Amino acid sequence: MKHNLSIIALAGSMLITGFSCLSSKKAQTEPVEGKQIPVQTIVPDTFVLPQIPEIMKEPEERAGYLVMHYWDRFDFADRNLIRRPEITEQAFVDYINILGYVPKENADASLRYALQKAEADTMMYVHFTELFEKYLYDPNSPFRNEEYYLPVLQEVVNSPLLTEERRSRYGFQQEMARKNRVGESANDFTYTVSSGQSFRLYDLKSEYTLLMFTNPGCSTCAAVTERLKESKELRDALSMNSPSRTMITILALSPDNDYAEWSAHLPEMPLQWIYAYDKSGEIMTKRLYDIRAFPSLYLLSKDKKVILKDTSIEAIESFFAVH
Numbered sequence: 001m002k003h004n005l006s007i008i009a010l011a012g013s014m015l016i017t018g019f020s021c022l023s024s025k026k027a028q029t030e031p032v033e034g035k036q037i038p039v040q041t042i043v044p045d046t047f048v049l050p051q052i053p054e055i056m057k058e059p060e061e062r063a064g065y066l067v068m069h070y071w072d073r074f075d076f077a078d079r080n081l082i083r084r085p086e087i088t089e090q091a092f093v094d095y096i097n098i099l100g101y102v103p104k105e106n107a108d109a110s111l112r113y114a115l116q117k118a119e120a121d122t123m124m125y126v127h128f129t130e131l132f133e134k135y136l137y138d139p140n141s142p143f144r145n146e147e148y149y150l151p152v153l154q155e156v157v158n159s160p161l162l163t164e165e166r167r168s169r170y171g172f173q174q175e176m177a178r179k180n181r182v183g184e185s186a187n188d189f190t191y192t193v194s195s196g197q198s199f200r201l202y203d204l205k206s207e208y209t210l211l212m213f214t215n216p217g218c219s220t221c222a223a224v225t226e227r228l229k230e231s232k233e234l235r236d237a238l239s240m241n242s243p244s245r246t247m248i249t250i251l252a253l254s255p256d257n258d259y260a261e262w263s264a265h266l267p268e269m270p271l272q273w274i275y276a277y278d279k280s281g282e283i284m285t286k287r288l289y290d291i292r293a294f295p296s297l298y299l300l301s302k303d304k305k306v307i308l309k310d311t312s313i314e315a316i317e318s319f320f321a322v323h
Contacts (some may be wrong), residue, residue, distance in 0.1 A: 046075040047091040064103045067110045069093045070095050075119040082127045092131050096143050108151040115155045125161045129170070137173060139293035139310070146177045146309070153177065168238040173297040176290035186211075186304050191253055191276035194266055198279065205301050207260035208237070210316065214252050215294040224250070227313050229270055233320040238272055249274060249319075253285040255291060 019290075037074040046179070048238040056062045070121040074091065075081065081088045095114075099107040118128040134140050136149035151176040157167055180186050192198045212228075217263070228234055240247035252269060254262045254277040268323070269275040274323055289296070290310075299308040299316055309313055 015063055015125050041146065045087075047087050058104075063098075064106050067098055067102045067106060070098065071117050074117075076118050076124045076125065079123050079132050080120060082123060088127075089131065091129075093133050093135065093143070096145075097136055099148060099259060104147070107148060110157055111148060111151045114243050115152065117162070119161060122161045125159070126166075129156050129162065129166070133173075137177075137241050139296075144310075147182070150174070150177055150223055167180045179290060180298070181290070182307055183278070184307050186298065186300050187286055188304070189278065190280055191251070191274075192279040193274065193276050201251075202304055204249050204251070204304075208248040208307075209249045209300040209304070210234075211298040211300060212250070212252045213255055213289065213294060213296040213298075215256070216258075218262045218294045221295045222268070224297075224313065227270070231313065231317055233317040237320050239322075251276065253278065253283075255281075256308065257281040257288075313322050 045064060050066065050072050052062050052065050056065055061221070072086075080086060099110065102110070115125070115128065118125045132149065132152045134246055135143045136145050136152065138144060141170070153170050156162060157171045157174055159167065162170075186201070188202045190198050190200050202212075208227075212221075212224070214225070234248070234250075237248040238250075250270075250273040252273050252275050256262065257279050259277065259279070266275060278284070283291075289298075292310075297311050297316065298306060299319060301307055306318065
């Protein structure tokens with residue numbers, strides 16, 4: 001679902017500056033898909049957006065130009081801008097939001113082009129790689145998006161401007177981000193339940209599987225469990241389960257193999273869920289899933305293809321609201 005870009009930009013601004021990103025600018029706007037988005041600001045000592053050619057009339061064409069030329073007036077050679085988050089980092093957050101208004105291939109080309117422009121200065125290049133990691137990969141970022149982050153990783157893993165240590169870290173991130181992508185088959189694994197019996201993920205006969213990687217004793221996991229229990233959309237989906245049909249299975253899985261700690265929290269779990277742990281420890285030792293924070297939510301289809309990866313409760317509810 002697309003949102004009003006001006007509202008999204010304002011929300012992004014508050015994360016960094018605490019006030020509107022337009023507070024120090026005289027912003028003009030251009031319509032894109034019926035929305036008003038900022039195009040050019042002519043005020044010194046601030047980020048200046050590109051001027052979209054007047055000959056471009058179609059919203060899609062104008063959005064595509066804006067995304068590809070977003071950084072044209074930014075001086076990547078000016079290291080002082082690294083210390084000006086109200087300019088550089090704010091512009092970066094707004095840029096990430098704008099990417100959603102163009103097709104994926106255009107967004108990928110823009111991301112690669114931005115990094116190529118950043119090659120003008122080593123320190124600025126490092127700064128931009130850190131911004132990409134912070135906003136697109138960090139599990140706590142509200143903007144995280146591995147599909148946008150992958151073309152960035154393809155550029156940086158072999159960059160001579162980065163140290164071997166950084167390249168190695170980004171190489172590992174690339175390896176993990178490529179696993180369990182949306183539309184691809186989820187990695188199979190064995191899980192063990194309280195009876196001591198073990199089963200495989202792919203043996204579950206369910207139209208949908210909500211897989212939650214959880215950690216016993218994790219307060220955030222407990223809060224998410226409560227949210228899922230109270231979710232109307234999930235309750236409605238669970239109510240469709242019957243002896244002849246399983247609409248949804250919720251599998252809450254601890255990837256740790258500590259049975260004592262896991263079993264201590266068994267009474268807290270909803271009876272309709274499957275609460276299990278990884279007795280063999282294969283999920284972590286084989287790096288089957290990129291679990292960077294607990295809990296981590298995946299929604300899988302009947303044939304165990306990934307529908308939503310490392311997603312939010314809101315995204316899951318939105319999915320079941322229309323299915």
